[in-house]
Amino acid sequence: MIRVLIADDQALVRAGFRMILDGTDDMTVVGEAADGLQALTVADRARPDVVLMDVRMPGIDGIEATRRLRAARPLEQPPHVIILTTFDLDEYVYAGLHAGAAGFLLKDALDTELLQAVRAVAGGHNVAAPSVTRRLVQHFVATGARVADASSIDALTARELDVLRLIAEGLSNQEIAGRLVITEGTVKTHVSRILAKLGLRDRIHAVIYAYENGVPPGQ
CATH class of the missing domain: 1.10.10.10 (Winged helix-like DNA-binding domain superfamily/Winged helix DNA-binding domain)
Structure with a gap:
């Protein structure tokens, strides 16, 4: 079973994701968090394989929470993080990439896309919504990086x-x-x-x- 933690400051969003994930045979939601600090606390206790991480949350945001999660246990395998956002903006994509996120999806992604993303990052792969990948490419090409x-x-x-x-x-x-x-x-x-x-x-x-x-x- 793929163990998933849902971190989002909106209870309805968390409930929707939980319903999708718990409706599968190979995934289980092991915890929820309403902000970045809570996500770190719950992750330390529940040891998820994958964290669905909202970008904009009170206190510690999703980017900083991702950075801390990925660096917290250097001798162990930290959880893979999929950043979920309604904002298809460059700043979040680049910051998340450098923070160690394994995937990026928009919140309006189809249920099947979400499940495929969770399975992919749990297997050690990276995923990104096509629109996010295009913006990444455009940024790197435009800046000459x-x-x-x-x-x-x-x-x-x-x-x-x-x-x-x-x-x-x-x-x-x-x-x-x-x-x-x-x-x-x-x-x-x-x-x-x-x-x-x-x-x-x-x-x-x-x-x-x-x-x-x-x-x-x-x-």
Whole structure:
């Protein structure tokens, strides 16, 4: 079972998320919090695998709570954090990324998108709403920020470049496997090698790298 903590200052929002999550066979809500400080306290007691973290909460906001959660137990696996917000704004995305968030979703995401995101980050993957990813890319390209040396792309094999193109298109490992007619395990291996060769932290940075360096989306 994936253990989930819901942190949001609106009781109705927490109730809605709880209903969705508890309605599955592989997830259980182990706690709720109405602000960032409470989220830290409950997380320390309940030890969730995933935290759904609102951005704007009284006292300690979701970004600072995420930073503290990710740094609290360096010798253990801290919970993965999905930041949920109604505000599709750059400042939250960048701050959350640097705080160690594993995913970003807008609160109006479909139930299926929420469940897929929880399962993905629980499995060690990063997720982001398409609109959030686009804003990330636009920001990095507009500011001239670089996530890796462009010359490192030469280290990729032809198949790894194919996988990078499909990552840039926003496809999941399962979708990439279907497109390239290979196993999902093989895709995971390619993704790990791509990140290692390019010196990238996660899939979001891989998308940024692809756009920065003119790698076209997969066909």
